[in-house]
Amino acid sequence: MMDELRELYQEVILDHGKNPRNFRHPPDANHEARGENPMCGDKFTVYVKLNDQHVIEDVAFEGRGCAISTASASMMTEVVRGKTEQEAKILFETFHDLCTKDEDEQCDHGPVDEEAMEKLMVLSGVRQFPVRVKCATLAWHAMNAAIEGEEKASSE
């Protein structure tokens, strides 16, 4: 029992959950979107600064959420910074599969940053807790919406 909990709440997650990185509102962000999970009331705003070459120069977030959603948002800001829009999207889709599908069902969404995926592996424990998948993907949906110019995303 506790093994599965430890698998879900690995030290890295507890750390990012308590001390989220890039928890701020960058004044020069030119894209932003809100992510809301109506079931639990978690709300994040993800801010993205995209340059003319479609590269994410800065990404940060604010809001409130559980340990899983906060850690996932925090780790996301670390791994997508410096990526192109396209690379970030591939990362999002690959990460989404990681959280929702068994290994043999995960798809190839394009060339992905393997090092980033390795870091994100700690979040794969949510697969055993289906109701928590939305927590892990909330900020990612918001980041995706921000890039696509939408105001709001839901991980519903």
Added chain:
Amino acid sequence: MSDIAHTLAHTLERPAAPFDVERLRADFPILARTVHDRKGKPGKPLVYLDSGASAQKPRQVIETMTQFLEEDYSNIHRGVHFLSQRATDRFEAARGKVAAFLNAPSPDNIVFTRSATEAINLVAASYARTFLEPGDEIIVSVMEHHANIVPWQLAQMAKGLVLKVVPMDDDGVLDLDAYAKLIGPRTRLVAITHCSNVLGTLNPAKEIVRIAHERGVPVLLDGSQAVVHSPVDVRDIGADFYVFTGHKLYGPTGIGVLYAKMDLLKKMPPYQGGGDMIQSVSFAGTTFKEPPMRFEAGTPPIAEAIGLGAAIDYVESIGREAIAAHEHDLLTYATRRLSDIEGLRIIGNAPGKAAIISFTVDGVHPHDLGTVVDQYGVAVRVGQHCAEPLMDRMGVGSTARASFALYNTRAEADALVDAVQAVKEFFGA
């Protein structure tokens, strides 16, 4: 003191009736199961503290529904055949049980719906949208479930109505002075919960109605939580509309109740059109049945209504005062034990509240708490509890909520406390 709280206090003065919770638990088959079983190894005993979301079902309800489906099932109000008559009789007997349960003047005051939500939507559509004019006002409270907010907002949008909100204090006590002041010349309806599903506050229903009636304003009370925890007498309260749902009262899902005064039901137009609600249909014009049939278009949830009747029989056989006293003991005990946990804050401390405890723990998000206590077999609800405005008012994003029912025990309250302690250790909070 609310009228229910008064009844409760009165009840507690009497010597406690023997309340054999273990015998009652045996009526609920699901309570015998374990959860999170692994590789043939039994997991944790189920500690079900989520009856506020939906209560478990006693064998008496399950068996009544099964027996009806196996022996007496048919459509109602239609056939001349044997089974149709049997089914109709049993369905209408259930209506009679609901009427008696609420002390309604007649079974004709009882409209069966699919849920409390549908019952409120019925009143919003058939009463508010018909009789209210642009600029007219409806009063709700800040502690409402979304089901008692959104139907009025839909009517508001359709008819240009104004929605006003009764505030409350930090303990979760409704501000009756503010309420009285909110009622103005354009107020046409008050819709307030009898018992908050988050705070457990039992609102002073009779007083709320009295204040509104002084100004000629009808009142709808949402009794979904209240009927579970205490006796309710709609005639004594004076409510014009009273709604509740079956599944929180140990009955099945898919069945709800609207009680309404007959003069209101008589003037309200149908909510939905279809079979069973008409007197005669022609393309020149259709006439409708008298209430309550006018509001029951289509084949209703027949087995579910009969199941609700069985649930009412079950609750009455134990006694609502006895249940209320047992739950009050659990509430007092659990509140005291939870309060000893450092960093735990109980949301909702109204005097005389029902056995519902919402809480937060410093440094732990309710969602994480819910996941961890679940591993200990403890089922609580976490989130906004369909009451987002209330969450905003209390300054929390979400809470954990333990809701107690007639089958819960002090040992289960202890299990919750132990699990919350484990959560704190786990997260180093």
